[in-house]
Amino acid sequence: MNNNSFFLVRRDLYTRYGHACDARIIDSILDKVITRHTATAKVTDFLPIFIARDAAEQIEDHAWTHGDVGTPRKKILFVNRSNAPVAVLAAGLARRLSNNGVVATTAATHPENREDNLIEWVISERGLAGAAVSAHDRTLDAPDLVVYLGMDEDADLPGRRYVHWDVSHTDGMDLTATRQFADELEGAVARLLQDLDIRPLAQDAEPLAA
Structure with a gap:
């Protein structure tokens, strides 16, 4: 899978967390999660779901620790x-x-x-x-x-x-x-x-x- 396969994940994260995090932060977190998961995944059928969940948790943690509300819309x-x-x-x-x-x-x-x-x-x-x-x-x-x-x-x-x-x-x-x-x-x-x-x-x- 290439990064284009996760376009919907990226868009959804922008929608959910764009009020709390800059797009560059969302991109940085998501890109790291994609790299980590794709490097070790043996089955890719549900990879976007796992990546979306992992990235969302990290974005929420980042927002809360930097004084913003990390709750998704x-x-x-x-x-x-x-x-x-x-x-x-x-x-x-x-x-x-x-x-x-x-x-x-x-x-x-x-x-x-x-x-x-x-x-x-x-x-x-x-x-x-x-x-x-x-x-x-x-x-x-x-x-x-x-x-x-x-x-x-x-x-x-x-x-x-x-x-x-x-x-x-x-x-x-x-x-x-x-x-x-x-x-x-x-x-x-x-x-x-x-x-x-x-x-x-x-x-x-x-x-x-x-």
């Missing part, structure tokens, strides 16, 4: 296959309310389910546009929590645990109702963050730039 995947913008709104709210303390992503959906003009208006209105990116359906990238935005969503995506939220369908809503829907979703996201021991950002606080 939790990954939350929001899923709404019938209305992708609702998932984007939820992910954007999670990032905003946590002050980028979580990695919030959205699941892929069919092209015909990617438009909701009023939800997209509210996303833009609240400065949340572009806050979420598509997640990768790989074990290494599995989120800590999958939030299905709808009781009829199939719980079929990889994740350490999952929850279903009973959210309203936005069909027929006017702008006022859509804003109220967003407020209710914001409250649900804030409660979720509290359950994850992440203190939500006060609404009048200045959010960290994405």
